[in-house]
Amino acid sequence: xxxxxxxxxxxxxxxxxxxxxxxxxxxxxxxxxxxxxxxxxxxxxxxxxxxxxxxxxxxxxxxxxxxxxxxxxxxxxxxxxxxxxxxxxxxxxxxxxxxxxxxxxxxxxxxxxxxxxxxxxxxxxxxxxxxxxxxxxxxxxxxxxxxxxxxxxxxxxxxxxxxxxxxxxxxxxxxxxxxxxxxxxxxxxxxxxxxxxxxxxxxxxxxxxxxxxxxxxxxxxxxxxxxxxxxxxxxxxxxxxxxxxxxxxxxxxxxxxxxxxxxxxxxxxxxxxxxxxxxxxxxxxxxxxxxxxxxxxxxx
Numbered sequence: 001x002x003x004x005x006x007x008x009x010x011x012x013x014x015x016x017x018x019x020x021x022x023x024x025x026x027x028x029x030x031x032x033x034x035x036x037x038x039x040x041x042x043x044x045x046x047x048x049x050x051x052x053x054x055x056x057x058x059x060x061x062x063x064x065x066x067x068x069x070x071x072x073x074x075x076x077x078x079x080x081x082x083x084x085x086x087x088x089x090x091x092x093x094x095x096x097x098x099x100x101x102x103x104x105x106x107x108x109x110x111x112x113x114x115x116x117x118x119x120x121x122x123x124x125x126x127x128x129x130x131x132x133x134x135x136x137x138x139x140x141x142x143x144x145x146x147x148x149x150x151x152x153x154x155x156x157x158x159x160x161x162x163x164x165x166x167x168x169x170x171x172x173x174x175x176x177x178x179x180x181x182x183x184x185x186x187x188x189x190x191x192x193x194x195x196x197x198x199x200x201x202x203x204x205x206x207x208x209x210x211x212x213x214x215x216x217x218x219x220x221x222x223x224x225x226x227x228x229x230x231x232x233x234x235x236x237x238x239x240x241x242x243x244x245x246x247x248x249x250x251x252x253x254x255x256x257x258x259x260x261x262x263x264x265x266x267x268x269x270x271x272x273x274x275x276x277x278x279x280x281x282x283x284x285x286x287x288x289x290x291x292x293x294x295x296x297x298x299x300x
Contacts, residue, residue: 001096001098001099001100001103001115001169002014002015002044002046002051002094002096002097002098002100003094003095003111003113004092004093004094004095005093005095006089006090006091006092006093007091008088008089008091009089012095012105013092014103014105014113014165014169015044015046015100016100016169017045017046017100017169017170018043018044018045018046019043019045020040020042020043020044021037021041021042021043021044021084022037022038022040022041022042022056022057023037023038023041024039027039027040032084032090034084034085034087034090036059036085036086037057037085037087037090038056038057038058038059040057041057041084041085042054042055042057042068042082042084043056044076046100050075050076050097051097052073052074052075052076053068053073053074053076054071054072054074055068055069055070055071055072056070057070057084057085059085059086060086061082061083061084061085062082062083063080063081063082063083064080076094076097077094077097078095078096078097079094080094081093081094082094100170101115101116101169101170102115102118102135102140102167102168102169102170103115103116103167104116104123104133104157104165104166104167105164105165105167106162106163106164106165107156107163107164107165108162108163114164116133116140118134118135119134119135120134120269120270120273121133121134122266122269123159124159126266128262129262129269130145130159130160130265131143131144131145131157131159132269132273133151133157134273136273136276136277137277139151140166141276142157143272143273145265145268145269145291146290146291148272148276151168152168153166153168154166154167154168189208189209189210190207190208190209191208192205192206192207192208192229193205193206193207193208194222200223202218203218203219203220203222203223203226204216204218204219205217205219207275207278207279209279214278214279216274216275216278219270219271219274221267221268221270221274222271224257224264224267224271225271225288225289227248227253227256227257228246228248228253228296228297228298229246229298231246231247231248231297231298232245232246232297232298242300245297246297246298247292247295247296247297248295248296248297249294250295250296251294253296264296268289268296271288271289272288275288287299287300
């Protein structure tokens with residue numbers, strides 16, 4: 001979580017494990033606009049214990065007034081001032097030197113960092129979540145309730161009106177592309193089997209993909225999914241057209257389940273997280289559930 005601050009530009013940058021500075025966007029993680037800055041001017045890296053910088057330029061890189069020798073690494077210290085070439089505008093002060101991590105970095109002031117754990121990150125708070133971020137195998141995912149998106153380093157995420165930058169501060173193995181056997185992408189082959197106890201205090205779920213059965217065990221959120229599925233099936237049997245089937249007001253659903261409305265969001269995030277982790281990427285349901293203003297239903 002090393003952070004550099006440019007007072008003149010009022011800009012903060014969080015360093016990646018290998019971070020390049022320069023004028024050319026193709027070769028530089030942080031692009032500098034000054035004319036005397038080289039296409040690839042300098043590299044900062046995490047060596048496993050410390051942050052260090054190396055000059056790669058024609059016009060020089062300075063750390064706290066000392067000109068770096070080309071090709072030689074220098075360890076950074078708190079409060080160091082890094083200057084790329086001669087421009088006073090290209091001065092950056094070292095504000096933080098913690099080890100790299102996966103986090104959200106606030107784009108606006110005041111600068112804040114939210115370190116992400118791999119299992120679940122309900123934001124802006126665990127009690128009133130708008131989104132859930134979590135790692136699924138070699139990919140970080142952003143669940144917005146309406147949809148789920150893959151996250152890449154540098155993506156911006158808006159949460160409660162505030163913009164955050166997703167910082168991938170760890171090295172993930174390349175994701176292997178696997179082509180599914182013929183027919184496995186057919187949505188009709190994805191089936192949800194709910195099992196409820198007679199008093200409906202226990203709910204478990206199996207997901208069937210073709211001939212494969214994936215048991216997801218007993219969870220509280222399975223009963224919520226089953227309640228939504230029942231409503232959709234009930235409407236379908238009564239001849240309600242597909243776009244109108246299964247919608248339940250969130251307040252009504254909360255009363256049916258005996259929980260507060262914000263807890264419905266938490267259950268839905270956790271249900272989709274569990275299912276997305278259990279199924280291979282090529283077999284993910286297109287829409288586990290759908291939302292519109294004040295209402296929710298089981299997906300199609």
